[in-house]
Amino acid sequence: xxxxxxxxxxxxxxxxxxxxxxxxxNAYQLGQLIAQQGWVLLTGGRNVGVMEAxxxxxxxxxxxxxxxxxxxxxxGVSSVVDIAIVTDMGNARNNIxxxxxxxxxxxxxxxxxxxxxxxxxxxxxxxxxxxxxxNSQDFFQKLAPNIHIAHSVNDxxxxxxxxxxxx
Amino acid sequence: xxxxxxxxxxxxxxxxxxxxxxxxxNAYQLGQLIAQQGWVLLTGGRNVGVMEAxxxxxxxxxxxxxxxxxxxxxxGVSSVVDIAIVTDMGNARNNIxxxxxxxxxxxxxxxxxxxxxxxxxxxxxxxxxxxxxxNSQDFFQKLAPNIHIAHSVNDxxxxxxxxxxxx
Amino acid sequence: xxxxxxxxxxxxxxxxxxxxxxxxxNAYQLGQLIAQQGWVLLTGGRNVGVMEAxxxxxxxxxxxxxxxxxxxxxxGVSSVVDIAIVTDMGNARNNIxxxxxxxxxxxxxxxxxxxxxxxxxxxxxxxxxxxxxxNSQDFFQKLAPNIHIAHSVNDxxxxxxxxxxxx
Amino acid sequence: xxxxxxxxxxxxxxxxxxxxxxxxxNAYQLGQLIAQQGWVLLTGGRNVGVMEAxxxxxxxxxxxxxxxxxxxxxxGVSSVVDIAIVTDMGNARNNIxxxxxxxxxxxxxxxxxxxxxxxxxxxxxxxxxxxxxxNSQDFFQKLAPNIHIAHSVNDxxxxxxxxxxxx
Numbered sequence: 001x002x003x004x005x006x007x008x009x010x011x012x013x014x015x016x017x018x019x020x021x022x023x024x025x026n027a028y029q030l031g032q033l034i035a036q037q038g039w040v041l042l043t044g045g046r047n048v049g050v051m052e053a054x055x056x057x058x059x060x061x062x063x064x065x066x067x068x069x070x071x072x073x074x075x076g077v078s079s080v081v082d083i084a085i086v087t088d089m090g091n092a093r094n095n096i097x098x099x100x101x102x103x104x105x106x107x108x109x110x111x112x113x114x115x116x117x118x119x120x121x122x123x124x125x126x127x128x129x130x131x132x133x134x135n136s137q138d139f140f141q142k143l144a145p146n147i148h149i150a151h152s153v154n155d156x157x158x159x160x161x162x163x164x165x166x167x
Numbered sequence: 168x169x170x171x172x173x174x175x176x177x178x179x180x181x182x183x184x185x186x187x188x189x190x191x192x193n194a195y196q197l198g199q200l201i202a203q204q205g206w207v208l209l210t211g212g213r214n215v216g217v218m219e220a221x222x223x224x225x226x227x228x229x230x231x232x233x234x235x236x237x238x239x240x241x242x243g244v245s246s247v248v249d250i251a252i253v254t255d256m257g258n259a260r261n262n263i264x265x266x267x268x269x270x271x272x273x274x275x276x277x278x279x280x281x282x283x284x285x286x287x288x289x290x291x292x293x294x295x296x297x298x299x300x301x302n303s304q305d306f307f308q309k310l311a312p313n314i315h316i317a318h319s320v321n322d323x324x325x326x327x328x329x330x331x332x333x334x
Numbered sequence: 335x336x337x338x339x340x341x342x343x344x345x346x347x348x349x350x351x352x353x354x355x356x357x358x359x360n361a362y363q364l365g366q367l368i369a370q371q372g373w374v375l376l377t378g379g380r381n382v383g384v385m386e387a388x389x390x391x392x393x394x395x396x397x398x399x400x401x402x403x404x405x406x407x408x409x410g411v412s413s414v415v416d417i418a419i420v421t422d423m424g425n426a427r428n429n430i431x432x433x434x435x436x437x438x439x440x441x442x443x444x445x446x447x448x449x450x451x452x453x454x455x456x457x458x459x460x461x462x463x464x465x466x467x468x469n470s471q472d473f474f475q476k477l478a479p480n481i482h483i484a485h486s487v488n489d490x491x492x493x494x495x496x497x498x499x500x501x
Numbered sequence: 502x503x504x505x506x507x508x509x510x511x512x513x514x515x516x517x518x519x520x521x522x523x524x525x526x527n528a529y530q531l532g533q534l535i536a537q538q539g540w541v542l543l544t545g546g547r548n549v550g551v552m553e554a555x556x557x558x559x560x561x562x563x564x565x566x567x568x569x570x571x572x573x574x575x576x577g578v579s580s581v582v583d584i585a586i587v588t589d590m591g592n593a594r595n596n597i598x599x600x601x602x603x604x605x606x607x608x609x610x611x612x613x614x615x616x617x618x619x620x621x622x623x624x625x626x627x628x629x630x631x632x633x634x635x636n637s638q639d640f641f642q643k644l645a646p647n648i649h650i651a652h653s654v655n656d657x658x659x660x661x662x663x664x665x666x667x668x
Binding site for chain 2: 003004005006007009040059065066068072073074077079080081082083084085086087088089095096099100123
Binding site: 256257258259261262263276277278279281282284285286288289290300302303305306307309310311 | 590591592593595596597610611612613615616618619620622623624634636637639640643644645
């Protein structure tokens with residue numbers, strides 16, 4: 001028997017300042033649903049965009065929230081991040097976001113988000129795309145078999161459950 | 168008002184495979200006392216030495232445990248780490264250990280531990296040394312003013328409280 | 335006057351094991367032309383794919399070659415890398431590849447290459463795409479204004495000159 | 502036969518702003534002698550202290566100089582660094598300094614330097630200490646067998662040769 005206390009971590013990645021209203025709504029609901037499943041939420045930790053919205057959603061549902069910060073201190077951290085990991089690695093922290101998540105949900109699209117999807121693919125992590133950017137869906141699906149497309153927040157959670165319980 | 172949900176994180180750094188019996192006993196008790204204070208424990212996450220002992224102590228007192236792992240997956244993680252952060256940065260993850268801790272307690276001495284103390288000094292983090300290695304105490308105290316010497320586990324916790332509540 | 339001895343560094347990024355014959359030919363010629371311009375070549379340093387081919391091309395033209403390695407030693411380094419930088423950061427070293435290059439040329443496409451393009455965009459680096467993957471061209475051009483499309487090796491070098499001398 | 506073009510890299514680590522006049526003189530001479538041996542010099546790349554002095558010495562003897570920078574661009578780089586590697590990793594770049602050097606020479610002492618010595622010991626790199634800080638000599642020699650003490654610049658170069666040619 002191989003008991004352990006380790007928690008399942010679901011990473012939500014997405015735009016910061018450039019997030020759309022839809023991205024923010026999706027991120028908030030994803031955060032809530034992740035917390036309701038008993039999973040821990042991981043984001044890039046900043047107090048903007050998808051990171052902030054997902055953390056707020058998870059906290060509204062009494063979830064535990066982790067933020068992997070790019071700078072060398074906690075300035076700019078979301079006020080609802082419980083565990084702030086201070087990396088001082090700039091955008092290279094995106095690789096830690098991905099490696100520390102059991103599954104990565106990309107909510108919206110941006111350069112940083114694209115780097116996280118690509119790094120996840122490179123490390124054979126399962127990635128779920130929730131966006132309406134057909135170019136990105138085409139591009140990443142052609143790049144890798146471990147890319148899944150979600151058509152709604154509920155779809156993303158159902159895919160997450162299906163991947164987690166088949167591993 | 169500046170409310171936030173962020174938890175206080177205390178890092179325990181110390182030898183892995185070369186930890187002494189005293190190091191392990193100290194680490195276990197430190198982990199327990201940290202959890203009893205309501206603080207989160209952060210270690211290097213591996214299932215050996217001071218990392219394992221501190222995590223076991225914290226878990227025995229129902230604490231939350233974070234492990235910052237050097238590799239690119241969770242192999243070798245302590246079974247009582249709740250939150251595994253997978254860095255794939257080797258020894259450079261020592262800088263994340265230090266930056267993410269509000270206070271660093273060095274329990275015992277080794278090359279990795281020395282690097283963590285030095286990196287903490289460099290980032291102006293408070294460091295508490297709990298060991299019987301007078302050379303290291305002399306060396307690090309001469310190097311920096313933010314090095315504190317603890318003569319017992321209880322002393323280390325008292326110093327931690329005193330530093331936290333004066334910040 | 336602000337004299338310095340710093341050399342211009344051009345990064346060539348591209349697939350490793352999955353590089354196509356066209357990618358390898360392009361990479362070799364790009365390496366040659368970069369060296370003939372007096373620029374330093376930077377790659378991911380491994381002895382496979384676009385990294386190896388570009389380094390061989392640069393070396394054939396007596397260029398200087400830098401390899402930014404993912405592991406913790408020089409095993410697997412190309413035999414024609416002059417300067418091996420050993421990062422022990424896995425795929426997070428891709429961010430160093432990009433930040434250390436004055437201009438990034440992406441030769442072919444893969445998950446690692448996509449992460450480098452995305453990280454370059456995020457850091458406002460100029461990126462030149464040399465491939466025949468229309469999906470990736472569409473995706474990255476929509477993502478950012480600092481993406482340039484090259485239709486040949488000579489086109490990529492002309493674009494590089496034009497960007498360098500207008501900075 | 503295993504031919505390659507890779508150059509021998511000698512790392513000089515030491516204080517930045519707090520370097521003493523002796524440290525700076527030693528660093529300059531070390532840089533000169535390293536270049537005269539045909540070795541490449543690696544430093545932390547900044548335009549202060551031991552980094553600047555060593556790079557100036559190497560450049561005075563027509564050597565090649567590498568600087569591994571902590572920030573996300575080349576601001577603050579020494580004007581005599583030929584190859585600037587931009588890491589955006591803050592103090593964690595110290596691990597890259599050490600791993601990329603065939604031998605590490607610590608010239609003077611500071612928190613950053615101590616972290617580099619400790620990280621070098623942890624990775625089984627040979628380290629040569631050139632300073633007059635007996636505490637640090639005692640501490641690091643007790644910590645590891647791969648620490649060598651040099652009593653002069655010429656002594657440090659002789660030790661470097663002896664270690665390189667016995668590997």
